[in-house]
Amino acid sequence: MSPAALRARAEALAQPLPPLLAEARQLAASIQLGEHGRRRPGMGDAFWQYRPAMQGDPARAIDWRRSARSDQHFVQEKEWQAAQSVVFWVDRSAAMQFAAEDRVTKADRAAVLGLALASLLVRGGERVGLSDMPNPPQAGDLQVERMARLLMAEEEAEYGEPRLTQLPRHGRAVFLSDFLGPIEAVEAALARATDRGLSGALLQVLDPVEEAFPFSGRTLFHSMSGGMRHETREAADLREAYQERLAARKAALAALAASHGWRFHTHHTGDAPAAALLWLYHAMERQR
Structure with missing residues (x-):
């Protein structure tokens, strides 16, 4: 391959990376956390x-x-100074590509929040990585860039299921998803993580439209992959039952997280991401 062709391929590959990573780093830089610490007694100088x-x-x-x-x-x-490992599962399934009213997609918001949290943790000397990376979590900004590149790839599956290749014992984990697929996959992942001594947090990322269900009249609903379709003559008649099911799913996720000593929170893409990032950071702090 000629140098010109190689450069063209490299530039094409890197083109989507800077905006995503730049947004994550800008978000991380906007959070004033003070000096990072493990808040446990042990070996160290602090x-x-x-x-x-x-x-x-x-x-x-x-x-x-x-x-x-x-x-x-x-x-x-x-203060205990030994670095810990934090692994991230960031859902990139078809369902996460949904966005309404020119908002950011759920997938992009989840990726930005995950990368921003990784940047904050790396700043404090932690090792980070994606749960499905081939190598264990590592420290440093270069590792965050590796994570960003992998998060560029979309998945074909309708709903995401946690892939847990990397589960460092007694580390921590963050799952970012809409969690609208089969809950059994999340149950199995949490059970496996807990068996290895991991603590962590579930952050559900939803578009505000998925909460409000503002549809009325004749409406055709279809999944992001096009594999599922449902047409109704009066969408408003479905609102109450839909919102009850969504509330039940949130309650089930919160109970599931609590049963494993994890934490659960819902974030909407219509809200500023800083509050969700702070919640994630403090969730990690409480589980040191």
């Missing part, structure tokens, strides 16, 4: 808190300056 000295603490561990101001002896606890 001071976390004082605690009263206990039997068995060596004399060299006592902070004599702090102890001089009290009748007790105190020990400095350091």
